[in-house]
Amino acid sequence: MDKAYEPNLYEDQIYKRWEESGFFNPDNLEGEPYSIMMPPPNVTGVLHLGHALENSLMDVMARYQRMQGKKVLLLPGTDHAAVATQARVEKNLIKEGMKNPREELGRDGLLEKIREYAEQSKATILKQIKKMGTSADWSRLAYTFDEERGKAVNEVFKKMYDDGLIYRGFRVVNWSVKGQSTASDDELIYIDRKAKFYTFKYSKDFPFTIATTRPETKLGDTAVAVNPDDKRYQKYIGQVFDVSFCGVDLKLKIIGDEHVDPEFGTGALGVTPAHSPVDFEMYEKQKVKNDPIGLIKVIGIDGKMTSEAGVDFVGKTVLEARDLVVEKLKAQGLLEAEEEIEQNVGTSDRFGDVVESIPMDQWWLDVNKEIPSRGKSLRDLMREALTAGLDGDITKKVNVTPERFTKLYLDRVDNLRDWCLSRQIWWGHRIPVWYKGEEIQVGAEKPDGDGWVQDEDTLDTWFSSGLWTFSTLGWPEQELDVKTFHPTNWMQMGYEILYLWLMRMVLMSTYNLGEIPFKDAYIHGMLRDKDGQKFSKSSGNGIDPLEVIEKYGTDALRWSLLGSITPGNDSRFYLEKVEGAQHFVNKLWNISRFIMSVIPNPSQGEGSLNIKTLADKWILSRLSVVTEQITTNIEKFQFSQAGELLRDFTWNELADWYLEIAKIEGDKTEVLNFILNAVLKMWHPFMPFVTEQIWTEIYGTEKMLMVEKWPKCHSELVSESFEGFELIKNIITGIRSLRAENKIEPVKKLNALISAGGMVDLFQENAEIIKVLARLENLQIEKTAVKPEGSIGFVESGVEVFVDLSGAVDIAKEKVRLEKEKQELDKYVKGLAGKLGNQEFVSNAPPAVVEKEQQKLTEVKDKLTKIEGQLNSLK
């Protein structure tokens, strides 16, 4: 084995060997099925740190489960990311000099460009996923926009249409002028900005004033809403006023609506049904009340005023129109106030512009309608799946870690509105609806006969992502995989796509399969830089995972990501962490290298352990305890907790103590062999490459660590005797500490005397260890001993240790040290005694707790006495 571990020498060839072994494919594994679907990265770019984290998480889980003897499927894939990808390609084309790619290239031409880009991006990102060491089954690679996934999309659309859940509706949508497409409510990013709040009258003879931030939309007002209980305006309800507003004739009906807050603004609200979702709702309500109001569309899809806005405004942009309205109001003396306020507006997550509300015909998914034969709505299904379990079956419940996200999800489900499915972009699944005059047919194939034209629009990209847990398995055509691997076992995702994705997977899976999509959902936070800023292209703080891998190795990257996360919380990432991880990877390599040098014939079996000394019992006991703790933590998705325990054991117990002792006691082949096997196995999910390479160095290329069995906790190895060993450790540390404090040269060997009480045998058995590790010439062990002159001492668990400094004792300094210790002990004794003297504590606290405190007090008192003795002996 080389002196230092160099990741670049091994990683690619190890990954190749894994792939060739076939064990990434569950068809080559036995056991209970276990499945994880990879959240498909968008084909818009390259792998970033977020992907690196996700791959690390999924792969830890997959490798752990595989070693548990399960038939593990980690299914990889990519997402065509409709809007995001088209937006990116259009932007690139514009940068290259094209003015309007959609016009210049046409539908097929632009699609070809996007496809080219997507394929290239896909290839890159898949290669990068492999660099992360992800043990995914590449034979089942999926893409949201490939043929099989397309079939699933059309199938579901048709089913929902036939069930009456998908409908064509004329409603106000979120419209991105820049992207020339709709966006669903979930695709909006809300930003705060300053806006002007105008208070004005429509005309001189209109009886009251209203307030707005958008004067230009007032050209499309058809009503004024007031609160029905508002005394000021009650009398006007039902009246219609004809006004001339900025040269446009408006018919305004006064309506009562309890949504209007009498306290806000003037308590009267101009209703613009065409350009406000709220106002549109009023418009619909009035229709139901049989007291309809009009709808005037004054803003077009190009973001400019329509002819209905009047000759003065037509063709002007929204902002130009706004200024003009304000100007005219001022000129007529109708503007009463102008005030600056904070406003919250929705912007398109992909195009960045503030969305315009515009009424349009679109395809919608009804979340409230009863599903035929189910007797409940999609909303009901989504709610059940995270509460009582689907159809009241608790085994069909999605458990979310951490639990608090369940509440967020349920709040959202309660407030869910119909989902706008259609998009006016070209990159995506074309809506499978065909028109011929008034006739409509739904299906993937063009209906028989001439004259059928397919809908021009495409589906929201999340429609196909929602199917991911089962479309990836070949649904509806391939039943076997669906039966074997669905519902999937574990899903991880960032909290930012809880609504966009988790919710829709639950919807699609419960509706189509009558099953939950996954049993456990693990929600992780975001990675931030050292200063807590988000990583983003614009702030230039990006770190390329590939560069990190090149420099530090994949294992170091994985460990630096996993070692510091807790479920649901953001975590910071910076290169010092990777550096620390790299040090550990090398340490593990060298630990193995050392152990290998003392084992003549390494074996994977668990023969006789040949336990001889206290140290042997101690390390095996620790290993067993830690194995169990690590296993439990992984089962609870506490990955960093598990890793920390393992790191502690490996470095601080195995390397720092046991290996040093092995050099002294010698001949520990069996125990070391056993421990090394277990440690490598447990590290494998976190650091697959270095562990696999070490395994190869030991056992050759025949057997792979990847499919070894996860270590069992050997409870028979857990022994009480490790307390005795802890004492030995503390004595050694104590002597070292005295040496350091008194500036004894490290090479100088000292003499020491232990007053061991009832533990003479313990010390005699381990005398050699103490002598070597504490650098002693002679070690004398007595039942009871008096402090020799010229020595200084300390007390540890009732045992007194005297170190002979042969006259080099600085008495003054020693006094200070002992006085300080005495003071601390005094304080501690006082506290304990007070507690135990408290009758309420003694009677209320559990007996075990009281007993523990009592025991502590006895020990501390004993220690105090001994320290006082040492203090008195100082002259």
Added chain:
RNA sequence: GGACCCGUAGCUCAGUUGGUUAGAGCGCUACAUUGACAUUGUAGAGGUCAGAAGUUCAACUCUUCUCGGGUCUACCA
């Protein structure tokens, strides 16, 4: 407006049903260093657990409030 998260050593963070003299990594200080590892070893300094009140025999842990930092969400035009 509503909700959630965070505030623990200089920095980054653990601390899982309330009971340890509050932990880790990095950083810092001192010392060491030719055989597993300078990607190292040994020893050490460093915290009134944001603040206040309450519940309890017992609070970093539970409750309420306050002050900071962050996130999500809503039809306040």
